[in-house]
Amino acid sequence: MSEEHRLRTLIHCEAPRRAERPPTVPPREHRGGGPRWPVPRQLEAGEVSHVLNTLLEAYDGRRPAAQVRALVAPEVYASLSGPRLARPRHRTHRVHTCTPAPGVIEACARVEADGRSFALAARFTRTPDGWRCERFTVLKPQQRPIQTPRRAAA
Numbered sequence: 547m548s549e550e551h552r553l554r555t556l557i558h559c560e561a562p563r564r565a566e567r568p569p570t571v572p573p574r575e576h577r578g579g580g581p582r583w584p585v586p587r588q589l590e591a592g593e594v595s596h597v598l599n600t601l602l603e604a605y606d607g608r609r610p611a612a613q614v615r616a617l618v619a620p621e622v623y624a625s626l627s628g629p630r631l632a633r634p635r636h637r638t639h640r641v642h643t644c645t646p647a648p649g650v651i652e653a654c655a656r657v658e659a660d661g662r663s664f665a666l667a668a669r670f671t672r673t674p675d676g677w678r679c680e681r682f683t684v685l686k687p688q689q690r691p692i693q694t695p696r697r698a699a700a
Contacts, residue, residue: 588645589670589677594653595641598668601626601682602636602657618679625682634659636684638666651677657684 589597597617603609604626611627618626641655649672657664669681 589643589651591641591643594643594651594668594670595638595655597670597677597679598638598641598653598655598666601668601679602638602666602684605682605684606633606635607631608635617677618682622679622682636664636666 600609601614601618601622604611604614607630611623614626615623636657636659638655638657641653643651643653645651651670653666653668653670655666657666664687665685667681667683667685668679670677671680
């Protein structure tokens with residue numbers, strides 16, 4: 547490379563470099579143990595329905611349970627990530643929500659699978675990182691034991 551094609555530093559045009567850097571100060575919200583994120587807003591009924599459908603997909607085995615891990619409590623994740631049973635596809639029909647306490651949403655829904663109706667119950671709590679499902683249960687009727695007719699004693 548010839549001398550005229552090299553880049554030369556223009557000392558009189560550049561800002562002088564500091565020998566020491568000022569100490570970095572963490573952002574204000576990280577000091578003192580304050581919240582890292584803004585408080586999440588209230589969930590709307592449509593959003594709750596969408597989350598319940600997502601959890602039902604994991605319950606049915608149509609969605610990997612690892613995809614919903616951040617949305618649920620560890621107990622709920624353990625129940626969703628258990629052994630995979632052959633389950634029919636569940637569909638929600640009506641979702642009802644209520645707020646029994648600040649930062650808590652309870653939801654119930656009618657769910658259908660294979661022409662049968664079931665109930666679904668869920669509880670969401672607000673955390674500093676967002677909403678998390680603490681309880682998720684599909685309530686199915688108990689199976690009655692098959693009773694054989696009794697014979698009359700002879």
